[in-house]
Amino acid sequence: xxxxxxxxxxxxxxxxxxxxxxxxxxxxxxxxxxxxxxxxxxxxxxxxxxxxxxxxxxxxxxxxxxxxxxxxxxxxxxxxxxxxxxxxxxxxxxxxxxxxxxxxxxxxxxxxxxxxxxxxxxxxxxxxxxxxxxxxxxxxxxxxxxxxxxxxxxxxxxxxxxxxxxxxxxxxxxxxxxxxxxxxxxxxxxxxxxxxxxxxxxxxxxxxxxxxxxxxxxxxxxxxxxxxxxxxxxxxxxxxxxxxxxxxxxxxxxxxxxxxxxxxxxxxxxxxxxxxxxxxxxxxxxxxxxxxxxxxxxxxxxxxxxxxxxxxxxxxxxxxxxxxxxxxxxxxxxxxxxxxxxxxxxxxxxxxxxxxxxxxxxxxxxxxxxxxxxxxxxxxxxxxxxxxxxxxxxxxxxxxxxxxxxxxxxxxxxxxxxxxxxxxxxxxxxxxxxxxxxxxxxxxxxxxxxxxxxxxxxxxxxxxxxxxxxxxxxxxxxxxxxxxxxxxxxxxxxxxxxxxxxxxxxxxxxxxxxxxxxxxxxxxxxxxxxxxxxxxxxxxxxxxxxxxxxxxxxx
Numbered sequence: 254x255x256x257x258x259x260x261x262x263x264x265x266x267x268x269x270x271x272x273x274x275x276x277x278x279x280x281x282x283x284x285x286x287x288x289x290x291x292x293x294x295x296x297x298x299x300x301x302x303x304x305x306x307x308x309x310x311x312x313x314x315x316x317x318x319x320x321x322x323x324x325x326x327x328x329x330x331x332x333x334x335x336x337x338x339x340x341x342x343x344x345x346x347x348x349x350x351x352x353x354x355x356x357x358x359x360x361x362x363x364x365x366x367x368x369x370x371x372x373x374x375x376x377x378x379x380x381x382x383x384x385x386x387x388x389x390x391x392x393x394x395x396x397x398x399x400x401x402x403x404x405x406x407x408x409x410x411x412x413x414x415x416x417x418x419x420x421x422x423x424x425x426x427x428x429x430x431x432x433x434x435x436x437x438x439x440x441x442x443x444x445x446x447x448x449x450x451x452x453x454x455x456x457x458x459x460x461x462x463x464x465x466x467x468x469x470x471x472x473x474x475x476x477x478x479x480x481x482x483x484x485x486x487x488x489x490x491x492x493x494x495x496x497x498x499x500x501x502x503x504x505x506x507x508x509x510x511x512x513x514x515x516x517x518x519x520x521x522x523x524x525x526x527x528x529x530x531x532x533x534x535x536x537x538x539x540x541x542x543x544x545x546x547x548x549x550x551x552x553x554x555x556x557x558x559x560x561x562x563x564x565x566x567x568x569x570x571x572x573x574x575x576x577x578x579x580x581x582x583x584x585x586x587x588x589x590x591x592x593x594x595x596x597x598x599x600x601x602x603x604x605x606x607x608x609x610x611x612x613x614x615x616x617x618x619x620x621x622x623x624x625x626x627x628x629x630x631x632x633x634x635x636x637x638x639x640x641x642x643x644x645x646x647x648x649x650x651x652x653x654x655x656x657x658x659x660x661x662x663x664x665x666x667x668x669x670x671x672x673x674x675x676x677x678x679x680x681x682x683x684x685x686x687x688x689x690x691x692x693x694x695x696x697x698x699x700x701x702x703x704x705x706x707x708x709x710x711x712x713x714x715x716x717x718x719x720x721x722x723x724x725x726x727x728x729x730x731x732x733x734x735x736x737x738x739x740x741x742x743x744x745x746x747x748x749x750x751x752x753x754x755x756x757x758x759x760x761x762x763x764x765x766x767x768x769x770x771x772x773x774x775x776x777x778x779x780x781x782x783x784x785x786x787x788x789x790x791x792x793x794x795x796x797x798x799x800x801x802x803x804x805x806x807x808x
Contacts, residue, residue, distance in 0.1 A: 348425065
């Protein structure tokens, strides 16, 4: 999405042509997406876009290039974020948007851009978001073997004026390296260690390296990034290629030129429509005619032919007159061009400890279950205790009005704590059921006439049916699936529309038509005593998944 000149947000959903009908149906029928007070997004579906297309590659489609008309924000489709987006926007604007020309590149700009601040010349930096994944042992939503990213960063210089209370600045760092941890492990295995260029440590001695964070794919990009992605056709994804190479170009000599950033910064097409209009208007202004400063005629030189004889407009004595071609030939050659000054890509490293807001990418079944159960524990907006102490700021944007929908009837002999469960509309419940820490979507049926069911830490999607006597623990049920009577399932995922036969017993399996595989429950297996997986375990790593760079070797 981008901030247009009309001073409101335009939202674009980029998807493949085969998934466009499903999105259009959801935007027109889903009661949670049809609120007239919410902005109406526009769907972009280039004909060559596939489900496997890289996140950077899709930004090179003409439809996407035309949609971006100014600085833009990139959000993934699987993000769950409680943090107020305006806080991130304000942080990016104050630290990277070049307000008042604070980040202008001076002599590195071209032409009329020298007179403009970075806000007009398009040399602003970016901001990304990373969050801590190691919180499973503290009752968080993290899972074992969760995908992580490797980032190396330096401290951002402290401001002269202290940041206000509640500012995100204390969690902002300057990113210098970024890549998936899996890629780092492959490189370390191939090179028998972590190799770091001397150039990085020469320019930035205090480097902090972390392996337990994950890129949230939330980016605040300046307008020129659009042109950089278009010029570099080898960029496949945003996190590893765009952010990774951009971060390295801020300190590795010659890399900015290889990425064609000089052409990107000097390209007039890099300006937004409003900026181009401003530059065009400045070209038509005759600054010399507006000057009222006179000058004293300089003493006659030895060779009058070095000065033009037709000068009639008076200028200040400090203005040097143009030299003749003969004098130009005698001038020394210009000094070599300085290295391109590349603006930084900053990173907001979200803390994991409460009361930090929840930020998570939900791209696995295990994460879907854990995040859903965490949201189910949020107090309802109608609960007076939810606003005690800190007022409305304590209410999460994911809180529901009621934990138990008014259309759901509660039979006798039913155990259903409202504090840990979330039940949607038109759910049919039977007596003698025990439901604890569950999320139940609309139109589900649980139990039978004679007996109920036992559910613990389960997620049931729309229309799921669980027959009498079933016992489920840590399961995810797809839409309109059916669990037979007296089934015992633990850590299982049941595919949409699949029917599980009566009396089935399974653990850690994917129950689907034509699928015979397990693995869903691997993230819950007790492989070690401390309850942590092998992700990010290095010899130099400490408890927080961090280690310091002590020595370096040129690649």
